[in-house]
Amino acid sequence: MPHSIITLPLGLQGHRGARGLFPENTIEGFRAALALGIDAFELDVGMTADGVVVVSHDLQLNPDITRDASGHWLSVPGPALRDLTSAALAGFDVGRLRPGSVYAAQFPLQQPVDGARIPTLRDVLRIDAATRFMIELKTDPRYPVRTATPAELADAALAVIDAAEAAPRIVLESFDWRGPRYVRRARPDIRLAWLTRPETVRDAHLWWDGPHPSDFGGSTPRVVAAEGGPIWAPEHTGLTQDMVAEAHDLGLYVLPWTVNDPAAMRRLISWGADGLITDRPDLVPAS
Ligand code: MG
DSSP: HHHHHHTTTTTEEETTTTTTSTTTOOHHHHHHHTTTTEEEEEEEEEEETOOOEEEOOSSSSSSSBBBBBTTTSSSOOOOBBSSHHHHHHHTTTTTSTTOOOOHHHHHHHHHTTTTTTOOHHHHHHHHHHEEEEEEEEOOTOOGGGOOOOOHHHHHHHHHHHHHTTOOGGEEESSSHHHHHHHHHOOOOTTTEEEEEEEEHHTTTHHHHHSOOGGGGGTOOOHHHHHHHHHEEEBBBBTTHHHHHHHHHHHHHOOOOEEEEOOHHHHHHHHHTEEEEEEEEEGGGOOO
């Protein structure tokens, strides 16, 4: 792994493990990415009906990656994780992209691992004692009945993190800012990141539950700074050098996602990005 990247303050973070290479958000994928030298990951968490915190990007089982116990692909988005017990969830295989799907076409190099399951956060935190995790609380203000509340999910995740004594090596983040805002009050020791994408900036009243860029001169980094930072995690498309500089002037770290193009990686590093989240850590330029 290129030394220059590893020394970025927030490191090179494998997105959902390393989604371009291995099945996303699986133990098998995280282990394979670790073997490549990745020491930090971005992952997503939700909660099952029986209160188990599991690592999955989707609020509902995703037909592009999910087969049932008899090996059949789901034809439509499946039940919400919230409505499945952890035992029921363990019956589904998420180790392969659905052949012929648009999603599979995005990641032609992904090596399947048939039999891979949606893992618990507890088990993922135990894959390596030094690995750092950016943990995204997957709640969505548009679909409140599909998940636990932001506070419930944050509390459940923190219980798992504390049991693993992992608090010093994790960051909590969300597009739904109710989650990190709750954690700031409840657990000021936990480092936070504030995720943004164009849609959540546009609909900030919904996603941020209060503040809006128009109250801050149109500046998203200023809103993140007002929340207390320290990390702004913007979608990299649309990010400019001036925005990175403004965030740095405000004392923020900037952690763009999901950067899979070597030219974009090089450009963001030249602008002073403090880390990168990528599906393709193998493509990060050496200098
Ligand atoms: Mg995520």
